[in-house]
Amino acid sequence: MAKGKVRNRIKALRTGEHGMTQSQLAEAVGATRQTIIAIEQEKYAPSLELAFRIANAFGVPFEQVFSFEP
Amino acid sequence: MSRSEIRALGSFIIAGIVLWFIQMRFLDGWQVVDVPAGHMLSTYVIAIIIMILGEIVVTTGAAIGETMLNGAAAANADFEDERDQMIERRAELISHWFLVAVVNVLVLQLILQGAFTGSPFAPLDIISTSGVVFTLLALLFAAHIVKMAAKLVLYRV
Numbered sequence: 001m002a003k004g005k006v007r008n009r010i011k012a013l014r015t016g017e018h019g020m021t022q023s024q025l026a027e028a029v030g031a032t033r034q035t036i037i038a039i040e041q042e043k044y045a046p047s048l049e050l051a052f053r054i055a056n057a058f059g060v061p062f063e064q065v066f067s068f069e070p
Numbered sequence: 071m072s073r074s075e076i077r078a079l080g081s082f083i084i085a086g087i088v089l090w091f092i093q094m095r096f097l098d099g100w101q102v103v104d105v106p107a108g109h110m111l112s113t114y115v116i117a118i119i120i121m122i123l124g125e126i127v128v129t130t131g132a133a134i135g136e137t138m139l140n141g142a143a144a145a146n147a148d149f150e151d152e153r154d155q156m157i158e159r160r161a162e163l164i165s166h167w168f169l170v171a172v173v174n175v176l177v178l179q180l181i182l183q184g185a186f187t188g189s190p191f192a193p194l195d196i197i198s199t200s201g202v203v204f205t206l207l208a209l210l211f212a213a214h215i216v217k218m219a220a221k222l223v224l225y226r227v
């Protein structure tokens with residue numbers, strides 16, 4: 001089975017209405033800044049728990065942040 | 071560079087120094103020199119001390135280095151998260167397969183050494199006590215180097 005890709009809008013949400021830095025988001029979700037960078041660049045797909053934490057940090061539903069490209 | 075990356079780089083360099091020290095104490099060219107037990111024990115103890123002191127210096131240095139590179143906020147950031155743990159697991163797996171591969175090569179080497187004494191296919195004498203001690207110590211630190219190298223690569227891809 002071909003491997004899909006997890007897409008996200010973290011950078012747009014973070015820099016847009018929320019005006020957060022990567023460090024601030026990292027601190028809010030309990031991750032390192034390097035992990036946030038890797039997720040934003042779609043080099044790393046976060047666990048379900050971390051993905052929900054990120055969505056909660058933005059105060060939006062999960063599906064507004066993440067999508068799956070089969 | 072995160073604190074984990076700085077630690078991995080530091081640990082990689084220290085293990086490299088220790089491996090170089092071990093080969094200096096045991097090898098003459100590609101031949102393992104027969105050395106007395108006291109020499110082997112001192113090499114072992116010094117190697118362990120260098121590694122422990124080195125790790126302490128690297129851990130402390132990494133915390134200071136990350137704060138200097140990434141600002142004061144880095145000091146409060148979570149030290150290790152799920153990605154760090156995933157990279158640690160993958161690096162351990164790579165190191166494990168390296169050990170498996172090297173042990174298989176050593177087994178073949180010993181068989182060749184037993185079958186064809188002095189053969190060019192079995193150039194390294196690892197049957198003597200010095201040979202066994204050198205091989206085990208070198209393997210121990212080489213596996214650590216492979217693990218740290220794997221971590222450094224995995225953090226970048």
